[in-house]
Amino acid sequence: MPTDPAANLIAGVRTDRLEKLAAREAKRFAAGRPKAQAAQEAGAGVFLDGVPLHWMKDWPMPHLPLVTKAHGARITDIDGYEIDDFCLGDTGSMFGHSPAPVAKAIRHQAARGLTYMLPTEDALEAGRLLCERFGDFRWQIATTATDANRFAIRVARAVTGRPKILVFNGCYHGTVDDAMVELANGATRNREGLLGQFADLTQGAVCVEFNDLAGVEAALAKGDVAAILTEPVMTNSCMVLPEAGFHDGLRSLTRRYGALLIIDETHTISSGLGGYTGVHSLSPDMFVVGKCVAGGMPTAVWGMTPETAARYVEVNAARPSGHSGMGTTLSANPMQFACLRATLAEVMTAKNYDHMEKLAARLSAGLRKVIDRVQAPWHVVRVGARVEFICAPGPLKNGAEAALAHQPQVERALHVALLNRGSLIAPFHNMMLISPKTKKRQVDRLIAAFDEVLTELFA
Known part of the structure; x- marks a missing residue:
């Protein structure tokens, strides 16, 4: 037939x-x-x-x-x-491609040098504008959101003394190793398809389903989670919205169990002025946004609340001298600051x-x-x-x-x-x-x- x-x-x-x-x-x-x-x-x-x-x-x-x-x-x-x-x-x-204020800033800065490991007046103004747009954070500049997330994770582990990061099944945070885990039959495992992966990522990460506050609490109750790293809305797959009360629950649970809350707005900056965090009055301990924040110039920013920053300063002062594992020499270059300033002031309106x-x-x-x-x-x-x-x-x-x-x-x-x-x-x-x-x-x-x-x- x-x-x-x-x-x-x-x-x-x-x-x-x-x-x-x-x-x-x-x-x-x-x-x-x-x-x-x-x-x-x-x-x-x-x-x-x-x-x-x-x-x-x-x-x-x-x-x-x-x-x-x-x-x-x-x-x-x-x-x-x-x-x-x-x-x-x-x-x-x-x-949009090449917003006029950003293109003008690029032309202006190109005649004055591209990178020199020192700040500019644009840097100071960009810092002020970052606080105006996203809230009272102590900022650092990276080249990609992957870098920003990686550095934020390192700080979270340092200030809490805990090894694990909680991420959500199917999450997107760039190519950060710690986020490359998934759930299989209720257990965390390395994502299938990872290339050249030799480490057991479950030693430093635990995976829970988005919108599952009971699962989040069960993971946090073990006492080894330094931070939750999450997008406000799941993106980069089939988009998943947070259920009512989910973000309030994350904030309440992280405070109860002594973990930090890191919000990655790299895609959800589309939500409105200040990102999803600003529109919905979220209160993360650390905040990350990349991609469009400088109008298309490779740039990401990550910030921490003054309270988290004070904890970081204390830990950083007590560590032995040597490489912290954070930072790249091309990050925080003057071209990034020129484009950040132009975008925040004249484009992200x-x-x-x-x-x-x-x-x-x-x-x-x-x-x-x-x-x-x-x-x-x-x-x-x-x-x-x-x-x-x-x-x-x-x-x-x-x-x-x-x-x-x-x-x-x-x-x-x-x-x-x-x-x-x-x-x-x-x-x-x-x-x-x-x-x-x-x-x-x-x-x-x-x-x-x-x-x-x-x-x-x-x-």
């Missing part, structure tokens, strides 16, 4: 329709970008696996486009396509966030309308300027559910189809960002493209 194609579904989509769409859209992409393909074939062989950074292989296109310029919320590639950019460097360019919020609400509503019309078993999540469609019913409660909701075959086909219709979204998941430079017509084009593709898949 022939197989009924309707019986073979992925995320509610018939596999025969999905395969037909994927093949057609891949062919369309490749045919339309011959210059990029020829250039890649001629010059990319010098890079490991043909890409300058390994995760570029995660883009689902038949071959990578080559960008010639980006401005505002638009990218132009070597084949002449102008693309509405909703990926925005996976948050690195959340405020209430007016810009208001624009981002309004268009993100429009995008979210438009995507939901399409999903409802075609009766797809999908849902949409939004946190400020960050919107994500998820190819599964929702809401999701934790990392385990987020992993099961991920549908790579559907997502790859949909991403290429949207790009062929002029819209770029993030490659690792279905995340879309609104920048201050994003226009209403760009949002409407993305909704229309999404409508066209889902109408075909769910006809």
